[in-house]
Amino acid sequence: MTQLTELRDMMRSLRLSETARQLPELLQAAEQQDASYAHFLASVMSYEQKRRDEKQVEKRMKWAAFPDHKTLKEFNLAEQQSLSKKQLNQLADLLWVEQLYNLVLLGPPGVGKTHLAIGLGIVAVESGYKVIFTSMGDLVQVLKTEEITRKSKARLKRIREADIVIIDDLMFMAMDQEEANLFFHLINDLHEKASIILTSNKAPKEWGELLGDPAITTAILDRIVHRVEILHLNGDSYRMKHRKTIFGSENVSN
Structure with missing residues (x-):
């Protein structure tokens, strides 16, 4: 040897x-x-x-299970006038995570809500935080099957142990009583223990229409907005503006 x-x-x-x-x-x-x-x-x-x-x-x-690798450097501020460079830098400093603030990213589809959420999540991962990403649809399914499958139980264990939980497309669909109740209990578990980033095209005042139960809606909002920064992203859809077409440079309407 x-x-x-x-x-x-x-x-x-x-x-x-x-x-x-x-x-x-x-x-x-x-x-x-x-x-x-x-x-x-x-x-x-x-x-x-x-x-x-x-x-x-x-x-x-x-x-973290990010659906895409979208960094903050790739986030085009020129396309999103409602967010300044200074604000983006403050978000990237992650002081709000230490303060257990939540972020609510509001705006129509295609304005960069998910990109911004993922970008912040990647910065947090590289800074040593435990982050997990889930769409609202997947989250509801996992909550409903927690007692049935090991995969759902393990997934929710990671969510409850995370420092930052990103929930994408919040309130994109109506919930029944059971789903709303399960969602409330998760938010309650995360309250004062983790920061939550929510993306939604509906303002908090509209969430009650989809949750159905006014009492549950109030309880969820109370925990989310206890410490929250709400960012309104507006403008034209970035995806539509930069979409590719099978007709090359021709205008589709021609």
Whole structure:
């Protein structure tokens, strides 16, 4: 057994598996730089820590279950005049998460609500927060099957343990009494424990029409708006403005 093989085996037994894989390159770099023992040891520890951090981000990103990878850098502020650069930077600072604020992103379809929610979620994941994304339709289905399937139970466990829960397309469909009650209990579980980002094309005053029960609506609103920032995104649909057509550059109406 060579000394390199022995070192790599010992590293693996000490759970320094990332460094074990990279050890030949680290040794070569140290020899080329004529590095001191302390410098080499620091580079080994630094590499292991870096790779562990990266793997944690990868793990949290997988758990977040974002439907797309849409970053804040890709969010076109020129297309969304109702949000300033300063406001976007303040949201990206994530101080509101530490303060357990909720965000409600309101506006018609296509104005960037989901993109903004995902972008903030990605920043949060990279900053060490546990984030989870769900559409309202999927959430209702998971809530209704929590006692039936392990998958739904595991999904809701992650939701309840998250630092940020993103619920997309809130109130896009009417709920029956059971669904509204289950949704209330989830919001109650998250209250004062996590920040919630909601996207919706309906203002909170309209939610009662879809929840059906005035008492449940009031209870949900009370918990969401206790600490909330409501952002009204407006303008033309970005998706419609930049849609692709099978007719090339021709106007469809021609």
